[in-house]
Amino acid sequence: MKFSKTITLWYSNNKRELPWRQTKDPYYIWLSEIILQQTQVVQGLPYYVKFTHSFPSVFHLANAGESDVLKLWQGLGYYSRARNLHATAKYIANALNGKFPNNYKDLLKLKGVGDYTASAIASICFNEATAVVDGNVYRVLSRYFGIDTPINSSQGNKEFKQLAQELIDVKNPATFNQAIMEFGATQCKPQNPDCNICPFNSSCIAFNKNRISELPVKLKAAKVKKRNFNFLVFIFNDKKTILEKREGKGIWQNLYQFPLIETEKATTFDDFVKLVKKHPIVKDKLVEMVLYNEDSIVHKLSHQHLYTKFWIVQVDRTSKNGILTSEIQNYAVPILIGNFIERFNFDSFNTFN
DNA sequence: AACGCGGGGCT
DNA sequence: AGCCCAGCGTT
Known part of the structure; x- marks a missing residue:
C-alpha cells in the first residue's frame, strides 16, 4: 500500500481527540501551532484552553496588553513565541481587518511563523499541499527510509522537506500532515516505539535492520x-x-x-x-x-x-x-x-x- | 551556518 | 546528575 494510504488509515483509527481538531478556523489553528512548537500536547493543551477562553478571537488577543499575554504564557517557555503571537495578532486585526493570509507564501511572512507553521496552517485550513516537517516527521521518515543525514543540518533540512513533499497526498494534505505527525508522536516515538503493532514494520528499513535506536541522526549540541x-x-x-x-x-x-x-x-x-x-x-x-x-x-x-x-x-x-x-x-x-x-x-x- | 531560546520527562 | 524532546529569529 502507498505510504500516504497507510498513514492516513492508521490516523483514522488512532488519532487523539484534541480541541484544535474540531475546527479549521485559521485563528485557532495558528494559535495551537504556535503553542505546540517544541512543546508536547500534554504540556500545551491547558495553555490552548486558557488562550481560547481568554481570547476567543484574534481581535481579543490583539486588544490585550503584552504583559497579559506573557502572564498567560507563563511556564510554557520560549517566550518570544508569546511576544510574536501578540505582535502578529495586532497585525492581522489592524492591518488585515482580522483576515488571515490564506496561503503558505503569505503565512510565512508572519512573525513567529516559519516553514513548519506556514505549511501546517496552509494545509489544514486552506487545503494547500505543503508538507510539514517537524520533529515527528524527521523521525518517521529517517527510520522508514533509513536516512542517515543529520536532521539538524541544512542538508537534512532540505532532504526531508523534499521527501515529505513527494509523499504528501495532494488530494488530502490536511489529513496526511496531521497523520504523519500523530504517528510520530504516539507510535513511532523517540524511545520504545511500538514496532510490533506498526503497519509499516514489514517495509521500515530501520526496523528491519535493527537501527531504530540509531535514527534519526542528530549533530551534537553545543556544551551547556x-x-x-x-x-x-x-x-x-x-x-x-x-x-x-x-x-x-x-x-x-x-x-x-x-x-x-x-x-x-x-x-x-x-x-x-x-x-x-x-x-x-x-x-x-x-x-x-x-x-x-x-x-x-x-x-x-x-x-x-x-x-x-x-x-x-x-x-x-x-x-x-x-x-x-x-x-x-x-x-x-x-x-x-x-x-x-x-x-x-x-x-x-x-x-x- | 551557527547560535540562542524553556521547561518537562526519563533514567 | 546527564540524557532526551526541538521551530523560529537573529547574527
Missing part, C-alpha cells in the same frame, strides 16, 4: 553554559519587595525577576553579605540577610544551567518603587521564580522577624 544566579528577595518595612523587568536580549525577555546579581563562581555567605551591603538599594539599612536555599537550585535550560540562590534581604526602610508582596502573583515570571514565590511565604517571614 553554567551560570551562577543570586536573586535578592527584598523585604521592606512596608511589606513590599522588588521585581524588575528583564530588558534587552537573552533569556526571559520582558519577564519579571527579583534583582539579580550574577557571579563568576558560586558565592559564599560572607563574601555575598559584603556585596549586598554595597548594593544601592540596601546601603547601610540591612537588617538581616538569610540564604533561602543552602544548596543551589539547578534550573536547566537546554543551553545553559542556572545555579541559583535566593537571598532574603530585609531592609530597614520603606521602598521607593517596590511592589506589594500580596500582588506578586500578577507578574509574569520565569518558572524558576514562580516556584520560589509559590513556596516562600512573605507574610510569615514578616511576622517571624
Whole structure:
C-alpha cells in the first residue's frame, strides 16, 4: 500500500481527540501551532484552553496588553513565541481587518511563523499541499527510509522537506500532515516505539535492520553554559519587595525577576553579605540577610544551567518603587521564580522577624 | 551556518 | 546528575 494510504488509515483509527481538531478556523489553528512548537500536547493543551477562553478571537488577543499575554504564557517557555503571537495578532486585526493570509507564501511572512507553521496552517485550513516537517516527521521518515543525514543540518533540512513533499497526498494534505505527525508522536516515538503493532514494520528499513535506536541522526549540541544566579528577595518595612523587568536580549525577555546579581563562581555567605551591603538599594539599612536555599537550585535550560540562590534581604526602610508582596502573583515570571514565590511565604517571614 | 531560546520527562 | 524532546529569529 502507498505510504500516504497507510498513514492516513492508521490516523483514522488512532488519532487523539484534541480541541484544535474540531475546527479549521485559521485563528485557532495558528494559535495551537504556535503553542505546540517544541512543546508536547500534554504540556500545551491547558495553555490552548486558557488562550481560547481568554481570547476567543484574534481581535481579543490583539486588544490585550503584552504583559497579559506573557502572564498567560507563563511556564510554557520560549517566550518570544508569546511576544510574536501578540505582535502578529495586532497585525492581522489592524492591518488585515482580522483576515488571515490564506496561503503558505503569505503565512510565512508572519512573525513567529516559519516553514513548519506556514505549511501546517496552509494545509489544514486552506487545503494547500505543503508538507510539514517537524520533529515527528524527521523521525518517521529517517527510520522508514533509513536516512542517515543529520536532521539538524541544512542538508537534512532540505532532504526531508523534499521527501515529505513527494509523499504528501495532494488530494488530502490536511489529513496526511496531521497523520504523519500523530504517528510520530504516539507510535513511532523517540524511545520504545511500538514496532510490533506498526503497519509499516514489514517495509521500515530501520526496523528491519535493527537501527531504530540509531535514527534519526542528530549533530551534537553545543556544551551547556553554567551560570551562577543570586536573586535578592527584598523585604521592606512596608511589606513590599522588588521585581524588575528583564530588558534587552537573552533569556526571559520582558519577564519579571527579583534583582539579580550574577557571579563568576558560586558565592559564599560572607563574601555575598559584603556585596549586598554595597548594593544601592540596601546601603547601610540591612537588617538581616538569610540564604533561602543552602544548596543551589539547578534550573536547566537546554543551553545553559542556572545555579541559583535566593537571598532574603530585609531592609530597614520603606521602598521607593517596590511592589506589594500580596500582588506578586500578577507578574509574569520565569518558572524558576514562580516556584520560589509559590513556596516562600512573605507574610510569615514578616511576622517571624 | 551557527547560535540562542524553556521547561518537562526519563533514567 | 546527564540524557532526551526541538521551530523560529537573529547574527
